[in-house]
Amino acid sequence: xxxxxxxxxxxxxxxxxxxxxxxxxxxxxxxxxxxxxxxxxxxxxxxxxxxxxxxxxxxxxxxxxxxxxxxxxxxxxxxxxxxxxxxxxxxxxxxxxxxxxxxxxxxxxxxxxxxxxxxxxxxxxxxxxxxxxxxxxxxxxxxxxxxxxxxxxxxxxxxxxxxxxxxxxxxxxxxxxxxxxxxxxxxxxxxxxxxxxxxxxxxxxxxxxxxxxxxxxxxxxxxxxxxxxxxxxxxxxxxxxxxxxxxxxxxxxxxxxxxxxxxxxxxxxxxxxxxxxxxxxxxxxxxxxxxxxxxxxxxxxxxxxxxxxxxxxxxxxxxxxxxxxxxxxxxxxxxxxxxxxxxxxxxxxxxxxxxxxxxxxxxxxxxxxxxxxxxxxxxxxxxxxxxxxxxxxxxxxxxxxx
Amino acid sequence: xxxxxxxxxxxxxxxxxxxxxxxxxxxxxxxxxxxxxxxxxxxxxxxxxxxxxxxxxxxxxxxxxxxxxxxxxxxxxxxxxxxxxxxxxxxxxxxxxxxxxxxxxxxxxxxxxxxxxxxxxxxxxxxxxxxxxxxxxxxxxxxxxxxxxxxxxxxxxxxxxxxxxxxxxxxxxxxxxxxxxxxxxxxxxxxxxxxxxxxxxxxxxxxxxxxxxxxxxxxxxxxxxxxxxxxxxxxxxxxxxxxxxxxxxxxxxxxxxxxxxxxxxxxxxxxxxxxxxxxxxxxxxxxxxxxxxxxxxxxxxxxxxxxxxxxxxxxxxxxxxxxxxxxxxxxxxxxxxxxxxxxxxxxxxxxxxxxxxxxxxxxxxxxxxxxxxxxxxxxxxxxxxxxxxxxx
Numbered sequence: 001x002x003x004x005x006x007x008x009x010x011x012x013x014x015x016x017x018x019x020x021x022x023x024x025x026x027x028x029x030x031x032x033x034x035x036x037x038x039x040x041x042x043x044x045x046x047x048x049x050x051x052x053x054x055x056x057x058x059x060x061x062x063x064x065x066x067x068x069x070x071x072x073x074x075x076x077x078x079x080x081x082x083x084x085x086x087x088x089x090x091x092x093x094x095x096x097x098x099x100x101x102x103x104x105x106x107x108x109x110x111x112x113x114x115x116x117x118x119x120x121x122x123x124x125x126x127x128x129x130x131x132x133x134x135x136x137x138x139x140x141x142x143x144x145x146x147x148x149x150x151x152x153x154x155x156x157x158x159x160x161x162x163x164x165x166x167x168x169x170x171x172x173x174x175x176x177x178x179x180x181x182x183x184x185x186x187x188x189x190x191x192x193x194x195x196x197x198x199x200x201x202x203x204x205x206x207x208x209x210x211x212x213x214x215x216x217x218x219x220x221x222x223x224x225x226x227x228x229x230x231x232x233x234x235x236x237x238x239x240x241x242x243x244x245x246x247x248x249x250x251x252x253x254x255x256x257x258x259x260x261x262x263x264x265x266x267x268x269x270x271x272x273x274x275x276x277x278x279x280x281x282x283x284x285x286x287x288x289x290x291x292x293x294x295x296x297x298x299x300x301x302x303x304x305x306x307x308x309x310x311x312x313x314x315x316x317x318x319x320x321x322x323x324x325x326x327x328x329x330x331x332x333x334x335x336x337x338x339x340x341x342x343x344x345x346x347x348x349x350x351x352x353x354x355x356x357x358x359x360x361x362x363x364x365x366x367x368x369x370x371x372x373x374x375x376x377x378x379x380x381x382x383x384x385x386x387x388x389x390x391x392x393x394x395x396x397x398x399x400x401x402x
Numbered sequence: 403x404x405x406x407x408x409x410x411x412x413x414x415x416x417x418x419x420x421x422x423x424x425x426x427x428x429x430x431x432x433x434x435x436x437x438x439x440x441x442x443x444x445x446x447x448x449x450x451x452x453x454x455x456x457x458x459x460x461x462x463x464x465x466x467x468x469x470x471x472x473x474x475x476x477x478x479x480x481x482x483x484x485x486x487x488x489x490x491x492x493x494x495x496x497x498x499x500x501x502x503x504x505x506x507x508x509x510x511x512x513x514x515x516x517x518x519x520x521x522x523x524x525x526x527x528x529x530x531x532x533x534x535x536x537x538x539x540x541x542x543x544x545x546x547x548x549x550x551x552x553x554x555x556x557x558x559x560x561x562x563x564x565x566x567x568x569x570x571x572x573x574x575x576x577x578x579x580x581x582x583x584x585x586x587x588x589x590x591x592x593x594x595x596x597x598x599x600x601x602x603x604x605x606x607x608x609x610x611x612x613x614x615x616x617x618x619x620x621x622x623x624x625x626x627x628x629x630x631x632x633x634x635x636x637x638x639x640x641x642x643x644x645x646x647x648x649x650x651x652x653x654x655x656x657x658x659x660x661x662x663x664x665x666x667x668x669x670x671x672x673x674x675x676x677x678x679x680x681x682x683x684x685x686x687x688x689x690x691x692x693x694x695x696x697x698x699x700x701x702x703x704x705x706x707x708x709x710x711x712x713x714x715x716x717x718x719x720x721x722x723x724x725x726x727x728x729x730x731x732x733x734x735x736x737x738x739x740x741x742x743x744x745x746x747x748x749x750x751x752x753x754x755x756x757x758x759x760x761x762x763x764x765x766x767x768x769x770x771x772x773x774x775x776x777x778x779x780x781x782x783x784x785x786x787x788x789x790x791x792x793x794x
Contacts, residue, residue: 017411017414019419020419044422045420045422045423046420062411063407064407065407108420111423112427114430117430119721120696121697171750172750172752187720189457189771190752190772190773191773193748212748242748
């Protein structure tokens with residue numbers, strides 16, 4: 001489905017061969033310029049995550065592999081399934097995808113599943129998040145085994161120089177590192193209660209995330225020590241900042257700053273410079289500052305941050321304080337801080353429940369993954385300035401975190 | 403190699419997908435809802451101070467002071483001594499200070515008849531006994547005060563202290579040494595240490611001591627055998643009794659928690675190999691095996707409520723903690739749930755090491771994670787009906 005958008009066109013692409021899968025969490029651009037997608041099933045029991053690929057050159061979608069059976073965990077085995085690759089689908093310069101699985105999909109035939117209720121029950125608990133690489137050229141998985149036992153992996157970052165993964169577990173919220181060369185897994189311990197949805201890297205390989213109140217945490221690339229910085233994600237002054245863990249973080253085009261949003265009640269944007277240790281509040285992502293969003297954690301949330309080739313920051317957010325509620329793509333000029341609406345993501349009766357993440361192809365088209373509807377899918381924004389003969393992005397622009 | 407892409411797409415078109423069942427699940431909350439749970443961050447009220455830092459704040463010893471405050475010691479990179487004041491004037495935790503050179507204070511905090519807190523270092527540079535005078539402790543709007551931690555004596559030059567308890571009437575401390583498993587006595591007035599016996603020479607002893615109301619001290623040696631020190635007779639003996647374990651597993655079993663219940667006169671034991679709760683009557687040497695609460699193998703801590711109900715917490719390292727209770731009146735072993743609170747701090751408690759009971763029957767649980775909190779469980783107050791006799 002396609003329709004006009006400001007300065008371009010918007011398309012909705014449905015993954016209709018997976019009628020029960022309900023969310024696309026993992027989304028990234030590979031070194032080959034193709035878009036890699038993790039189609040997840042978190043509400044229907046007995047589903048495994050699938051890896052898909054979208055080829056921008058051909059505008060074609062391919063279903064590559066069903067992950068669970070390849071890991072020895074078929075979704076019919078009665079356990080909580082390997083139902084997701086959350087923000088843990090990371091491209092490598094070697095063409096591989098570096099991945100970790102995540103939980104919450106119920107066992108087959110079950111209406112729901114929670115880790116707290118099944119922790120000691122070997123028959124139905126989640127065995128743990130598998131760490132693996134996927135080679136899209138050979139269609140092969142290399143399985144490194146379970147990293148965090150009984151827990152999922154919510155987000156991941158890949159330090160390619162050190163061949164090292166950083167991840168955060170769910171539900172116990174531990175930071176872990178995994179060294180690929182010797183398959184060494186180290187649990188760095190619990191950092192909070194609310195699961196950060198992003199862990200990101202500076203140019204030296206240090207990792208960053210936040211605690212429950214939005215304080216930046218830095219994990220030293222060499223020592224693996226966790227340090228709390230005296231920098232806090234912004235919040236309303238009557239709040240403590242609880243739940244302001246990192247949700248989505250993208251590097252600026254020059255990689256000096258990181259633009260982010262949190263998993264809070266605020267729908268706020270900020271930018272962070274780890275080299276000078278500065279964190280700036282960019283205010284409400286879009287809309288009236290006085291519009292209260294206290295009662296709904298996710299309904300108004302900002303997600304799907306991505307820089308376009310026009311150097312503007314694009315993101316998705318539900319609007320609806322003066323009009324019908326709809327999710328819109330908004331873009332922000334980071335120089336003037338002006339925001340403008342680009343297009344709504346409504347196609348007839350179809351609206352996203354949420355946008356999970358975003359990426360770009362090398363030509364400059366932007367991809368926004370959907371979550372909450374079955375089947376799941378993604379939106380493609382095609383700016384008018386995009387030409388198939390001209391690449392505006394390359395591997396150097398790709399972030400290696402989810 | 404994965405299923406070929408073309409084959410996969412064809413197969414997906416024919417696949418029969420699972421359906422979501424149409425019924426809803428009830429009674430699915432896994433948390434403690436019988437009674438009330440709260441927690442406190444290890445910092446002054448109203449966030450006046452930073453909490454005791456991560457990796458230094460695992461609470462591994464708790465005891466109730468004579469001033470109603472709860473005293474605790476932490477383990478990790480450093481050990482801190484703290485008190486929790488629940489006074490309406492300053493409901494929070496005061497970090498008294500770092501215990502010099504200590505990294506672990508495990509089940510080694512107790513109070514004497516004068517209100518002095520005594521502690522033993524279980525790991526670190528030196529295994530000394532320290533004392534702390536609580537008389538200066540207060541926390542109110544205008545300020546918070548605390549005293550000084552004093553190192554008293556190092557009972558053994560090359561050993562640490564795995565457990566420390568106090569006999570208030572006799573004004574003595576008992577402890578267990580870490581390497582040789584000596585049961586030792588420290589006379590507070592005389593400032594003297596004496597060894598009363600060796601619990602087990604092969605290091606198969608358990609790091610737990612429990613005292614009954616007569617001052618007899620119980621400990622556990624190899625294969626779960628109970629041993630007793632009688633201070634009146636100055637006699638250390640083996641008892642022909644063993645803490646319960648699954649058949650064939652006594653070698654793996656250790657006593658991990660113990661508490662004397664004034665209500666029924668029994669000592670309650672919890673074990674680490676099998677996670678079994680049992681009740682021991684020191685009057686007639688009877689042991690009742692009560693049972694196992696969850697699949698997790700360790701009972702981390704036990705304490706008794708003011709109503710005689712025994713409360714405990716079980717769970718493993720990297721596991722999930724479970725709060726339970728045992729009512730000696732009806733022999734009912736009850737699973738209460740996973741400790742989860744949103745006040746003061748929204749937090750699931752996954753790992754605990756110790757517990758004690760407050761003045762008014764509230765149960766304190768010491769979390770022992772990388773970031774830790776003091777959890778407080780308020781057992782429910784049962785409705786009662788008064789019997790009217792002769793119109794009164």
